[in-house]
Amino acid sequence: MFENHLLSLLIWTPILGGILVLATGGDKNSAEARALALVFSIATFVISLLVYHKFILGTAQMQFAELYDWFNFGTLRAYYHLGIDGISLPLIVLTTFTTIIVVVAGWEVIQFKAAQYMAAFLIMEGLMIGVFAALDAALFYVFWEAMLIPMFIVIGVWGGQRRVYATFKFFLYTFFGSVFMLVALVYLAQKGGNFEILQMYATPLNKNEQVLIFLAFLIAFAVKVPMWPVHTWLPDAHVEAPTGGSVVLAAIMLKLGAYGFLRFSLPITPDASHQLDWLMITLSLIAVVYIGFVALVQQDMKKLIAYSSISHMGFVTLGFFIVWAITAQQGNNIGAVMGIEGALVQMISHGFVSGAMFLCVGVMYDRLHSRMIKDYGGVVNTMPMFAAFMLFFAMANAGLPGTSGFVGEFMVILSSFRASFWYAFLAGTTLIIGAAYTLWMVKRVLFGAIQNEGVAKLQDLNRREFFVLGSLAVMVLFFGIYPAPLLEVMDASVTNLVRHIGQSKLLVPGG
Amino acid sequence: MNFALSHLQLALPEIVLLTAICLVLLVDLFVTEKTRGTTYMLAQLSLVAVLLCTLATAVDKPLLAFSDMFVRDRMGDILKIFIYAITFAGFLYSKSYLKMRDISFGEFYVLGLFGVLGMMILISAHSLLTVYLGLELMSLSMYAMVALQRDSAVASESAMKYFVLGAIASGLLLYGMSMLYGVTGSLDLGRISQGVVQHKANIVLIFGLVFIIVGVAFKLGAVPFHMWVPDVYQGSATAVTLYIGTAPKIAAFAMLMRLLVDGLQPLQAEWRDILIILAIASLAVGNIVAIAQTNIKRMLAYSTISHVGFLLLGVIAGTAEGYSAAMFYVLIYSLMALGAFGMIILLSRFGFEAEQLDSFKGLNQRSPWFAFMMLILMFSMAGVPPFIGFWAKLAVLTAVINIQLTWLAIVAVLFSIVGAVYYLRIVKLMYFDTPQDSQALECSTDMRVLMSINGVLVLLLGLNPGLILSLCAEVMAK
Numbered sequence: 001m002f003e004n005h006l007l008s009l010l011i012w013t014p015i016l017g018g019i020l021v022l023a024t025g026g027d028k029n030s031a032e033a034r035a036l037a038l039v040f041s042i043a044t045f046v047i048s049l050l051v052y053h054k055f056i057l058g059t060a061q062m063q064f065a066e067l068y069d070w071f072n073f074g075t076l077r078a079y080y081h082l083g084i085d086g087i088s089l090p091l092i093v094l095t096t097f098t099t100i101i102v103v104v105a106g107w108e109v110i111q112f113k114a115a116q117y118m119a120a121f122l123i124m125e126g127l128m129i130g131v132f133a134a135l136d137a138a139l140f141y142v143f144w145e146a147m148l149i150p151m152f153i154v155i156g157v158w159g160g161q162r163r164v165y166a167t168f169k170f171f172l173y174t175f176f177g178s179v180f181m182l183v184a185l186v187y188l189a190q191k192g193g194n195f196e197i198l199q200m201y202a203t204p205l206n207k208n209e210q211v212l213i214f215l216a217f218l219i220a221f222a223v224k225v226p227m228w229p230v231h232t233w234l235p236d237a238h239v240e241a242p243t244g245g246s247v248v249l250a251a252i253m254l255k256l257g258a259y260g261f262l263r264f265s266l267p268i269t270p271d272a273s274h275q276l277d278w279l280m281i282t283l284s285l286i287a288v289v290y291i292g293f294v295a296l297v298q299q300d301m302k303k304l305i306a307y308s309s310i311s312h313m314g315f316v317t318l319g320f321f322i323v324w325a326i327t328a329q330q331g332n333n334i335g336a337v338m339g340i341e342g343a344l345v346q347m348i349s350h351g352f353v354s355g356a357m358f359l360c361v362g363v364m365y366d367r368l369h370s371r372m373i374k375d376y377g378g379v380v381n382t383m384p385m386f387a388a389f390m391l392f393f394a395m396a397n398a399g400l401p402g403t404s405g406f407v408g409e410f411m412v413i414l415s416s417f418r419a420s421f422w423y424a425f426l427a428g429t430t431l432i433i434g435a436a437y438t439l440w441m442v443k444r445v446l447f448g449a450i451q452n453e454g455v456a457k458l459q460d461l462n463r464r465e466f467f468v469l470g471s472l473a474v475m476v477l478f479f480g481i482y483p484a485p486l487l488e489v490m491d492a493s494v495t496n497l498v499r500h501i502g503q504s505k506l507l508v509p510g511g
Numbered sequence: 512m513n514f515a516l517s518h519l520q521l522a523l524p525e526i527v528l529l530t531a532i533c534l535v536l537l538v539d540l541f542v543t544e545k546t547r548g549t550t551y552m553l554a555q556l557s558l559v560a561v562l563l564c565t566l567a568t569a570v571d572k573p574l575l576a577f578s579d580m581f582v583r584d585r586m587g588d589i590l591k592i593f594i595y596a597i598t599f600a601g602f603l604y605s606k607s608y609l610k611m612r613d614i615s616f617g618e619f620y621v622l623g624l625f626g627v628l629g630m631m632i633l634i635s636a637h638s639l640l641t642v643y644l645g646l647e648l649m650s651l652s653m654y655a656m657v658a659l660q661r662d663s664a665v666a667s668e669s670a671m672k673y674f675v676l677g678a679i680a681s682g683l684l685l686y687g688m689s690m691l692y693g694v695t696g697s698l699d700l701g702r703i704s705q706g707v708v709q710h711k712a713n714i715v716l717i718f719g720l721v722f723i724i725v726g727v728a729f730k731l732g733a734v735p736f737h738m739w740v741p742d743v744y745q746g747s748a749t750a751v752t753l754y755i756g757t758a759p760k761i762a763a764f765a766m767l768m769r770l771l772v773d774g775l776q777p778l779q780a781e782w783r784d785i786l787i788i789l790a791i792a793s794l795a796v797g798n799i800v801a802i803a804q805t806n807i808k809r810m811l812a813y814s815t816i817s818h819v820g821f822l823l824l825g826v827i828a829g830t831a832e833g834y835s836a837a838m839f840y841v842l843i844y845s846l847m848a849l850g851a852f853g854m855i856i857l858l859s860r861f862g863f864e865a866e867q868l869d870s871f872k873g874l875n876q877r878s879p880w881f882a883f884m885m886l887i888l889m890f891s892m893a894g895v896p897p898f899i900g901f902w903a904k905l906a907v908l909t910a911v912i913n914i915q916l917t918w919l920a921i922v923a924v925l926f927s928i929v930g931a932v933y934y935l936r937i938v939k940l941m942y943f944d945t946p947q948d949s950q951a952l953e954c955s956t957d958m959r960v961l962m963s964i965n966g967v968l969v970l971l972l973g974l975n976p977g978l979i980l981s982l983c984a985e986v987m988a989k
Contacts, residue, residue, distance in 0.1 A: 026879075071977025072984075076909050116879075138905075142896040149890055152935070156943040157875075164943055168935060175895075175931055179924035186905070186912050186920070 018122035030114040037118035048096040060496030077194035078138035086493035088132040102244040120150040137195040158242040166240035173233040177223035184216035214272035224257030238306035243362030251351035270501040280321035287314030292433035319343025325419035335418040342411025349404035377451030382458040398435040404479035518576035531557030539617035554620035582637035605750035626652035630762035669746025684726025690719030700774040734792035744812035753852035793820030798930040833910035835987035850965040873946025884966030893934040902976035
């Protein structure tokens, strides 16, 4: 019976797990809570691998579809409709993988209310998978917003000094963006009679409507990605969040915004996306270049990685919105497909790399309780194993060939050459700036003479930390050398998407 | 006078309640300090009895009785059933609070039941006279309830304020009614509706409409007729605030529907514009001023005002969908407000009123379960899914967008972002701050169970919003 409900299983297993973990009660039973959380996160990961195994390549159809009536209310017709394609599948597997990492990483570090901590992450996992799997806009919105609640709690309860400020900023920024999307979704639902996302793709919309809807979506997704200039919540949230929170934020939550562009903005408002692609490209390039320079001057390691995330996500949005420029130049879709695929690979890779970087900072923070670059120096002398890992992830962050960071960046830069030399030139500067800020940080933190007594007393990685960083390193290396499994999963869906957005909705009769 | 015996059957719930109240009143005379639980039990029993009566005599289509003064329809039945349930829960929440503060059971419960009777009559009103009768019965009970703590200067002050302002509002309402009567020559809402069509151009009608809206807006607490709400909420004993803040809102919604929709539907274009102004003002003032409050009851008062703004949006839509959205909204709102005030009562102990926001500090460390319930309620009020409050907002927004007033929907969602701040602050106090005292909350089992049901219901209904939504939609589809 579970065969046909794999996606539901994937969503509800961690949520149920979270509730069970909560039920273990107070801090007395922390050990049980942790064990239970690990069991459920692994179970979810196994289910996601099963889904990956059963996924049929070469078709853009939604797979593992589940469709039930949810509720009716006048024009509000909502379904419990799930399904995934090649775009959502890799992100779901990334989510389930990252959750295991987060659970293990928080094992000893979190002593205060450990059950609630683990439960928050499990519930968040279920909700994030829900966002990737939802094919009904109402369902999508419920998952999208509900996810804010556990994150709000995680940052606020287990965060640093200015956690209250950071978590309010995080919540209000995202809430602000989302409500515009809600109005747009209701408007679309009213046009089409229901909240089905796939049906919205076919809904004819005139230019004016498209632009307004596009802008409403833009506010929601740009905040989440985040794009310049609505990115300011991210450094604060990252810095104040506990390590696990930073990892989930960087690895998955940022991807939700980018996913939203692919699932909503591009296919529902193709003409407006085309018309406003200059805006998106400009914002993306500003993020890539300007935020890269901002990262260069950071004193706080977490802040530096946060800015580096924004810069990397600029690549992703660049890859999405150069589509029209490429097809106009080339007359075919091949370059455009590569741009979007490169952006998707970049998303997955960034999930691993930035997560790993935050974990590295977490490892040091647990020992010295400082995130400042100046408090470190010469760490390699006392923590050689850790230093090797951190250097590796830093290289991946800078886009070294052979790591997953290279594949995505290279594909996006290559395809932006087909759009315009200057896009490619500006995007290419990231290879220099990115290397500069990452490696300079690594140099100051890891190398040189031992700066102070704290560093002199550092202990190298324990087995748990080794496992966490090691498994991430394997993924980064694997997809760096052999990205084909990723690409073949997404290829059919992306090709189909590019074909769809190439067709103007304005030509539809009556539109 | 047209009167038939079958009319009595339609009014059976009201008749039963009135009889029961008299009984409770009599029994209360003989109740001693030790047995005062009897009054409480009887009051609850009468609510159950009325519920059964309402279910037994439920109607499918609207039926008129007593010379068309009284109407029994599905909307009324559902609103009444919710009022019974909410009042039942409210009485339960209040029990220990009243006991600890030595507020007399007899008066509180009897007045509460009289208030319910007033609400029922208001809901079933089909004539301006019945509207006024129900309204006054309800309001007078509430004035008296606010004044129940006669030793407290604050309570007396707010009772006075409430009474004087309420009397002015009633006066304005009566004035408006007299104008309607003057133009249409009838007190019957159905005939007024026909008369309005004939005399549409008559300026007196518009004057009457304005006065009537002022009266209703006062009862709802819509800006700029909201001044009494924060003071009364703050000044009353929390049990009374709970009572005032929940069920009467449902009745006020019914009054709005009866007067504006049943009676003055032909003037929709006129009242829509007035309501838009009231709604935007309520959303703005309610949400912004609530942020500045340090007293939780006052904060919830402003939150009520903002919710009234949302409720009005549904009525503004002027479609069956909009009315059902507004009805859905008011039902859901009273459920959430019930939980929130219940939580304040729970936090209060002997000699300590949990009136300041700070009393929520660190609740997660003291009683994680109750903190979680309050978290659900707060996020629901802020309109965050998956809780039911989100669907209430969504239903209203859909209705507004469907009549091409998308800008109004955007204004509403913008203010709901502002509103999120003060709900989040409660969550922050409960989860992020350290407690002022580490004692776990103590309360009786029935209260614990009720609080849990209240919170979990907000979550579960949110997962399956169709349950109540379709009920409201079905009632309003004419």
